[in-house]
Amino acid sequence: MVESGNHLLDAALSPQRVFITKERSKEALLNYLVDKLGHCGEVDDQQALHQAIFTRESLMSTGIGLGIGVPHARISSVRRMILAVAVNDQPLEDYEAIDNHPVQIVFMVAGRPDQQSNYVRLLAVLSHVVKQPENRDALLKATSTEEIYQYIRKSL
Amino acid sequence: MQDILLILGIGVFGGMMGAWLFQKLRIPQVIGYIAIGLIIGRSGLGIIGDVEIPALRPFSYLALAFIGFLVGGELEGKIFKQYGKQFIGIMLGEGLGAFFVVGAGTGLILWFITGSIPAALAGGIVFGAISSATDPASTVDVLWEYRSKGLLTTGLISVVALDDALALTLYALGTSVASLLVGGEINLNELLMTLGVELIGSGLIGVFCGFGLSLLVKHSRSSDRSLTLLVGCLLLIAGVCLKHKLDVILCAMAAGATLINASPHRSKPLLESLRAFASPIYVMFFVMVGARLQLTSQPAWLWGIVAFYVVGRTIGKYAGTWIGATTSKSPALLKNYLGLGLFAQGGVAVGLSMMAGQHLSGVEVLDGLDLGTVVVSAVTATTLLVQLIGPASVKWAITKTGEIGRNVTEEDIIKELKVADVMHTDPATIREGDLLTEVFNKFSNHDQLCFPVVNNDGACIGVISIDSLKSLFVEQEIWSWMLAGDVMVPIKDIVSVDAPLAEAMETMTQMEAEETILRNPQSRLPVGIFDLRSAKRSVSKKLLQRQGV
Missing domain, CATH: 3.10.580.10 (CBS-domain)
Known part of the structure; x- marks a missing residue:
């Protein structure tokens, strides 16, 4: 069954998985988020998640334009669909986004292989939200993870 | 009793082995069953001999009831509405064709040998009447084995189902005339009455059973229970017919035809179940046909009768079919090929020859040889020959007309x-x-x-x-x-x-x-x-x- 966007986001995101980071490369930021998701209790095999995220990046960058990155993967060692958000203090020039602009806001999504419809729905909702300029500005100006978390929930 | 069970086991198992071997040689399985019967029967190893054959006779009657019922189940009224006239025309043509050709030829040979016109006429009429019967069992077995479907197949089933009645009529009339000719005491009226009772009685009992079965089938919710009721009914049919000297095949055929036309949808799955259930009974029946045949040393001229009977019957059936089909304006397919499928000779012919053996036992043709023995010996030998030719010829006919393999369902294809x-x-x-x-x-x-x-x-x-x-x-x-x-x-x-x-x-x-x-x-x-x-x-x-x- 396909669930509604806000319900999916509520279930996938928690305040503990929202971060303000100071990484200096795409690889470092992705490793940071994989590590956080790997330790959140919903992933049985962090190494598999790491490999899946980077394999996906090798096919095509998940920089979707307008400073946004959406790395994502579906693997069987994830118990349920989860989301981590990082707002980096600086734009990352090496993200190789489709519009060639640096990436500063990253949403990492991990789901199970059998969750195709909800997974697509969540990615579509995130893409829609962050493509609004006022939402992006609000996330970049936020000073705390709680503020980012609340804003994302409110935007949906 | 233990021996009978062992013989049934040997018969069914051996028959299946024979069928397998003959199928590998692309020869109809029914010939395989009969061949195994010959090997283990009177003419071969003697495992099924003079003691076992009478003991297994009730079993053969039951098999005839099954076969008759299944053949009757193929006779749907809608086909008769379209081709009924043609099928009856062909049946009369092929039956009378064989009767006249075989009757004339064997009569001539007997006259030449014995010099007695009455004996020759009597023998010719009896041989002719017996030759008109076609064996429905082996003919239909070939059609089922090769999943044949089409106009020729329908025509064959209808004609072989109907011509037993013609053979019985010709035989009854023929033996009366023959007995009169050779000076025996015979009451024609009584014989015709007996024949009428046999044909009409068998038909009526069959129709009654068919309607009864259709009611039972309509109200039975379990297919297993319907099958049990049907087998019980066929046992009753075989028993009643034996007791009252009625025709088992005709009676069972009437029951099958009545059931399929009274409740076509419900009876088709039941007929399929019966066909599967009857398979070992069928195999044993044909093994018994082979086992019963006895090839003993006979005078050379008797082989002349055998040879002429086979050739004359073949010509008579084919030409008679052609004439009957032409007269009744049948399609060319029936005219050219249906005759090829009517050569098999089985239970009815052997049964009639046994009766003739008794009727004509007092007519001496040569020193120490009576006409009854001549008829039994010759029909036994011809049955062996035409049972080898008949099924192969049926296969040839359905191959030529492209009807092989057409009787298939989606499940079969899958x-x-x-x-x-x-x-x-x-x-x-x-x-x-x-x-x-x-x-x-x-x-x-x-x-x-x-x-x-x-x-x-x-x-x-x-x-x-x-x-x-x-x-x-x-x-x-x-x-x-x-x-x-x-x-x-x-x-x-x-x-x-x-x-x-x-x-x-x-x-x-x-x-x-x-x-x-x-x-x-x-x-x-x-x-x-x-x-x-x-x-x-x-x-x-x-x-x-x-x-x-």
Whole structure:
């Protein structure tokens, strides 16, 4: 069954998985988020998640334009669909986004292989939200993870 | 009793071995059963001998009841409405054709040998009457074995079902005339009365049983119970007919024909069940036919009668069919080929010869040899010969008219096929790195309901189906950055290429899957798509081809 966007986001995101980071490369930021998701209790095999995220990046960058990155993967060692958000203090020039602009806001999504419809729905909702300029500005100006978390929930 | 069970075991098992061997030689299985009977019977090893044959006689009557009922079950009224006149015309033609040719020829030979006109006429009439009967059992067995269907098949079943009555009538009239000719005491009125009672009585009891069965079938909810009732009814038919000297085949045939026409839909599955149930009884019946035949040393001129009987009967049946078909304005197919399917001679002829053996035992043709013995010996020998020629000839006729293999159902086709026979080969593939925009293009440019998703090595790692694409139609903003690998469903090898189609279809139905990708188990390269809808379409197409539609 396909669930509604806000319900999916509520279930996938928690305040503990929202971060303000100071990484200096795409690889470092992705490793940071994989590590956080790997330790959140919903992933049985962090190494598999790491490999899946980077394999996906090798096919095509998940920089979707307008400073946004959406790395994502579906693997069987994830118990349920989860989301981590990082707002980096600086734009990352090496993200190789489709519009060639640096990436500063990253949403990492991990789901199970059998969750195709909800997974697509969540990615579509995130893409829609962050493509609004006022939402992006609000996330970049936020000073705390709680503020980012609340804003994302409110935007949906 | 122990011996009888052992003999039944040897008979059925041996018969099946014979059938298997003959099928390998592309010869109808019924000849295999009879050949095994010959080997283990009176003319061979003697395992089934003079003691066992009478003990197994009730069994043969039961088999005749089964055969008669199944043949009757093929006689649907709608066919008679269309071709009834033609079938009756052909039946009269072939029966009378054999009667006159065999009667005249054997009569001449007997006159030449004995110099007695009455004895020659009596012998000729009896031989002619016996020769008019066609064996429905072995004829229909060939039609069933080769799943034959069509006008010729229907014509053959109808004619062999009807000509027993003609043979009985000719025999009754013939023996009366023969007895009169050789000076025996015979009351023609009494004989005609007996014949009338036999034919009408058998028919009426059969019709009554058929209606009774149709009522039982309508009210029975269990197919097992219906089958048990039917077998019970056939045992009753065989028993009553034996007790009252009625014709078992005719009675059972009338019951079968009544049932199929009274409740066609409910009785067809029942007839199928009976056919499966009757299989070992059938095998044993034909083994007994072979076992009963006794080839003893006979005077040379008797072999002349045998030879003429076989040749004359063949000519008489074929020419008679042609004349009957022409007179009744039958289609050319019936005119040219139906006669070829009427050569088999079986239980009715042997039974009539036994009766003639008693009726004519007092007529001496030569020193120490009576006409009754001549008839029994000659008919036994001719039965052996025509039982070898008859079924092969039936097969030839249905082969020539292309009716072999047409009596098939979807289930039969499905049983014959494997997944590889119906799968869509060389499917177009999608690479895991293809953007969704390219995926949508693939779907619009190819007539495929699903696509295998392959990695850089060409190995299939997932599948995208038209159903899974539905959720993406509304999410157009992700089309430019989502890849096929992001939305594919991981592949599950639920069906293999060499799996039987029936098994694969059942698996798919259980898993509620409409289509699946087939992979090479070693290389994991996609080799095809198995789609339930396409598979069903292929099966329907093959069915129509096989049925000649």
